[in-house]
Amino acid sequence: SQQGEEDPQALSIQEGENATMNCSYKTSINNLQWYRQNSGRGLVHLILIRSNEREKHSGRLRVTLDTSKKSSSLLITASRAADTASYFCATAAVGAGSYQLTFGKGTKLSVIP
Amino acid sequence: DAGVIQSPRHEVTEMGQEVTLRCKPISGHNSLFWYRQTMMRGLELLIYFNNNVPIDDSGMPEDRFSAKMPNASFSTLKIQPSEPRDSAVYFCASSFPNRGPRQETQYFGPGTRLLVL
Numbered sequence: 001s002q003q004g005e006e007d008p009q010a011l012s013i014q015e016g017e018n019a020t021m022n023c024s025y026k027t028s029i030n031n032l033q034w035y036r037q038n039s040g041r042g043l044v045h046l047i048l049i050r051s052n053e054r055e056k057h058s059g060r061l062r063v064t065l066d067t068s069k070k071s072s073s074l075l076i077t078a079s080r081a082a083d084t085a086s087y088f089c090a091t092a093a094v095g096a097g098s099y100q101l102t103f104g105k106g107t108k109l110s111v112i113p
Numbered sequence: 114d115a116g117v118i119q120s121p122r123h124e125v126t127e128m129g130q131e132v133t134l135r136c137k138p139i140s141g142h143n144s145l146f147w148y149r150q151t152m153m154r155g156l157e158l159l160i161y162f163n164n165n166v167p168i169d170d171s172g173m174p175e176d177r178f179s180a181k182m183p184n185a186s187f188s189t190l191k192i193q194p195s196e197p198r199d200s201a202v203y204f205c206a207s208s209f210p211n212r213g214p215r216q217e218t219q220y221f222g223p224g225t226r227l228l229v230l
Contacts, residue, residue, distance in 0.1 A: 042204055042221030105155040
């Protein structure tokens with residue numbers, strides 16, 4: 001079964017706007033990661049946040065983690081058409097051997113020029 | 114750095130045929146993962162290798178699926194016999210050895226799009 005569940009399933013915004021995607025999970029985690037997948041391509045790692053961190057930034061990306069609610073959010077500021085892709089959260093559960101990841105089904109983001 | 118290499122990129126076959134998917138991980142990575150992605154089930158982990166040894170194959174759907182990693186630079190995923198419900202995109206991913214935070218990030222190949230008729 002899926003560990004992470006992204007919300008919304010699809011999101012359409014205008015270029016320049018901010019995009020927020022949410023992820024909820026079920027079990028205790030070591031870390032949570034966000035990946036991007038462009039159409040027809042493999043997944044690309046964006047950012048990792050550990051269970052003892054609450055917020056992390058990387059360029060136009062901001063990730064928050066609330067372990068009490070078992071949820072995370074990914075904010076993309078000042079979106080660009082090139083940000084159009086599917087975004088997946090992935091969790092490394094406590095006790096999982098060797099950093100195996102469980103992926104959600106993703107949020108499909110469309111940024112309209 | 115070449116990244117994770119997968120071949121073929123596309124495969125169309127008929128039900129009952131054997132299918133072999135290939136993966137070359139990034140040099141120096143010692144963990145390798147095979148995933149399957151479908152619209153219905155999302156991205157599922159099939160099998161995980163560490164230092165060429167299968168550690169967890171609990172995600173392999175049934176005996177028709179098998180995977181090998183004969184050396185650190187090559188892995189195969191075989192389906193025999195193939196069925197239409199095996200149609201999906203199959204990804205290979207690799208990660209660094211167990212030292213430091215980079216070990217937790219997985220690097221994905223471009224995938225093999227399989228269609229079984």
